[in-house]
Amino acid sequence: MPEAVARLRRSDAGGPESELTSESFARLTGEIVASISRVIDGKPEAVRAALTALLAEGHLLIEDVPGVGKTMLARALAATVDADVRRIQFTPDLLPGDITGVSVFNPVDRQFQFTPGAVxxxxVIADEINRSSPKTQSSLLEAMEERQVTVDGRTHVLPSPFLVVATQNPFEMEGTYALPEAQRDRFLMRISMGYPDAGAEAEMLRQRDTRNPLDTLRPVVSARQITAMIAWARNVHLAPALGEYAVALAQATRSHPDIRLGASPRATLQLVRAAKVRAALDGRGYVIPDDLSALLAPVFGHRLIANRSAAGGRAAAVVVADALERIAAGVRVPLAAHV
Incomplete structure (x- = not known):
């Protein structure tokens, strides 16, 4: 058993949380990344993004064409954590009650009893989330933001930690519904898997010739240990000037001539949380400017809507990407930024 795992397990059993150090945190997350990478070969950025979403208490949206490993990444992440995992296959006939749960009348005591849904x-693995209707998609809004579900006027708290990993095909594909702005804003990050290179694809063929490597994965940490790691990442130091830098980045998206809808205050908060996790994953107890700028595209990109006049025949995603690149280069880090 790795030393980092052993020390955190002692803390999980009731020992002092002070035993968790930046070094042990980094080593333990390395174990998680190594485990997932046994299934997702050649995609270290995607694996790191999934771990960042988990430890930043956010949610992850994976958008790409079919067959590139979106669902496999979500299942591999779930397999590394000894916790309750549910998968929801989103289809046009899926109902909101299938996700949140319903109240069922019990004829014995003549009362309605709540039956929890898959959330x-x-x-929670929300597979092909954009193949269901907007009404069904909206059933996740309260759960993703407030980590609770309200059914028939009664509120039910969701377990902690809580993570939604959603996959979706590009909305131009047949049978898909574009996610509304409120739904996209609930996701901490959006990433794309992309096609593997030739070497990684050949290795995939060798690995899966006789078995599925996903079946060999075993949990590395428990849900309670993940909670302790989340708390550790939250305590990573953010200099006040870097907080001002994050706000300046968000405000720049709202005033950019090519952008019609800029980043929300929720996006600013999630950018900072993701930056803290990035610092912790690198073994640092403080955020640096590069943490914020490196996460700008995956955290802000899916929230922004381009002006139609600015597109000029280009795809909206290209306009947004160009705008974010100019914003990252143009917004200066305050001189007072230090740790």
Whole structure:
């Protein structure tokens, strides 16, 4: 058993949380990354993004064409955590009650009893989320933001930690519904898997010739240990000047001539949380400017809407990407930024 795992397990059993150090945190997260990488070969950025979303208490949206490993990444992440995991296959006939749960009349005691839906788990895999109707998609809004579900006027708290990993095909594909702005804003990050290179694809063929490597994965940490790691990442130092830098980045998206809808205050908060996790994953107890700028595209990109007049025949995603690149280069870090 790795030293980092052993020390955190002692803390999980009731020992002092002070035993968790930046070094042990980094080593333990390394174990998680190594485990997932046994299934997702050649995609270290995607694996790191999934771990960042988990430890930043956010949610992850994976958008790409079919067959590139979106669902496999979500399942591999879930397999590394000893926690409750549910998978929801989103289809046009899926109902909101299938996700949140329903109240069922019990004829014995003549009362309605709440039956929890699939969202009551630590990790929820929302597969092909944009193949369901907007009404069904909206059933996740309260759960993703407030980590609770209200059914028939009664509120039910979701377990902690709580993570939604959603996959979606590009909305131009047949049978998909574009996610509304409020739904996209609930996701901490959006990433794309992309096609593997030739070497990684050949290795995939060798690995899966006789078995599925996903079946060999075993949990590395428990849900309670993940909670302790989340708390550790939250305590990473953010200099006040870097907080001002994050706000300046968000405000620049709202005033950019090519952008019609800029980043929300929620996006600013999630950018900072993701930056703290990035610092912790690198073994640092403080955020640096590069943490914020490196996460700008995956945290802000899916929230922004381009002006139609600015597109000029280009795809909206290209306009947004160009705008973010100019913003990252143009917004200066305050001189007072230090740790």
């Amino acid at each position: 009551f788990a630590h990790i």
